[in-house]
Amino acid sequence: MALNPEFVGRSYAPDGSYVVGREKIREFATAIDDASPVFHDVEAARSMGYADLVAPPTFAAVLSLKASGRVIRDPQLGLDYSRVVHGEQRFVYSRPIVAGDELNVTTTIETIRTMAGNDMITTRGDVTTLDGEPVVTTYSLLISRGPDEEAS
Amino acid sequence: MSTESRAHLEVGYELPAKAFTVQRSDLVRYAGASGDFNVIHWNERIATDVGLPNVIAHGMLTMALAGQVVTDWLGDPGALLEFGVRFTRPVVVPDDGVGATIEVTAKVTRIDEAGTAQVTVTATCEGSTVLGKAQALIRLA
Numbered sequence: 001m002a003l004n005p006e007f008v009g010r011s012y013a014p015d016g017s018y019v020v021g022r023e024k025i026r027e028f029a030t031a032i033d034d035a036s037p038v039f040h041d042v043e044a045a046r047s048m049g050y051a052d053l054v055a056p057p058t059f060a061a062v063l064s065l066k067a068s069g070r071v072i073r074d075p076q077l078g079l080d081y082s083r084v085v086h087g088e089q090r091f092v093y094s095r096p097i098v099a100g101d102e103l104n105v106t107t108t109i110e111t112i113r114t115m116a117g118n119d120m121i122t123t124r125g126d127v128t129t130l131d132g133e134p135v136v137t138t139y140s141l142l143i144s145r146g147p148d149e150e151a152s
Numbered sequence: 153m154s155t156e157s158r159a160h161l162e163v164g165y166e167l168p169a170k171a172f173t174v175q176r177s178d179l180v181r182y183a184g185a186s187g188d189f190n191v192i193h194w195n196e197r198i199a200t201d202v203g204l205p206n207v208i209a210h211g212m213l214t215m216a217l218a219g220q221v222v223t224d225w226l227g228d229p230g231a232l233l234e235f236g237v238r239f240t241r242p243v244v245v246p247d248d249g250v251g252a253t254i255e256v257t258a259k260v261t262r263i264d265e266a267g268t269a270q271v272t273v274t275a276t277c278e279g280s281t282v283l284g285k286a287q288a289l290i291r292l293a
Contacts, residue, residue: 024185028186030181031181031182031184031185031213032182032213033217034223036224036229038228039229048227048230056219056223056229057219058212058235062185065186065187082198083202084190086210086212086239089211091236093230093234095230096229096230139236145202
């Protein structure tokens with residue numbers, strides 16, 4: 001099913017903020033098999049000049065996924081989530097996310113196109129503090145594989 | 153890595169490599185920690201129904217493992233300025249008690265006058281690369 005091109009350029013204001021917790025950072029770091037002390041040990045993080053535990057770089061995807069979820073699951077967009085695979089991901093950091101941060105994500109649909117029977121959608125997530133300080137920007141390409149597409 | 157050693161960095165420098173084993177239980181754990189409960193990462197019936205060879209790992213898990221080689225070497229995760237990848241091949245994770253092994257290498261591919269450098273990461277599973285254009289921009293000082 002083709003995606004609705006009218007969604008290109010749509011921007012979604014934050015739907016409630018995200019408070020970054022220490023245990024969530026530890027849980028995430030453990031899930032990515034990363035024992036680096038800066039992600040687990042508050043004193044280790046403080047000794048490196050951070051206010052609290054640092055989140056691993058890809059933790060930003062947790063926030064952007066949460067924020068973009070309501071966008072990409074909008075039935076009007078026409079994305080079949082079980083056919084979706086992740087095509088590309090990029091992060092541009094202003095600073096690491098640390099425990100205690102209260103963050104907003106603004107999601108923007110940048111492009112929608114169809115290539116070789118696959119629907120492709122790129123979204124940008126601007127992650128900022130409540131005061132608007134930029135923290136990280138996420139760029140995601142999602143691909144909805146067409147019914148005849150063999151997995152490569 | 154100290155700031156001093158970064159100042160003497162040369163193009164072609166290879167970062168310490170790492171290998172990771174990913175089993176179904178790791179995918180369930182990552183699903184819970186990340187909030188990405190897409191069924192293709194845990195349900196073999198639906199994964200094969202939609203044309204995948206089997207359950208596949210979250211691309212973001214593979215990216216996180218690849219990034220670990222860079223941040224381990226950097227020491228300070230704040231020295232990572234940009235990180236991007238293409239997911240070129242799925243990491244297939246069979247329910248066979250063995251799982252998949254992802255091998256990650258990385259090397260410095262560009263040094264900028266601005267005091268930054270580009271690190272290119274290679275991630276392979278069963279001899280095939282699973283990430284394309286996997287590049288990190290790092291701060292040297």
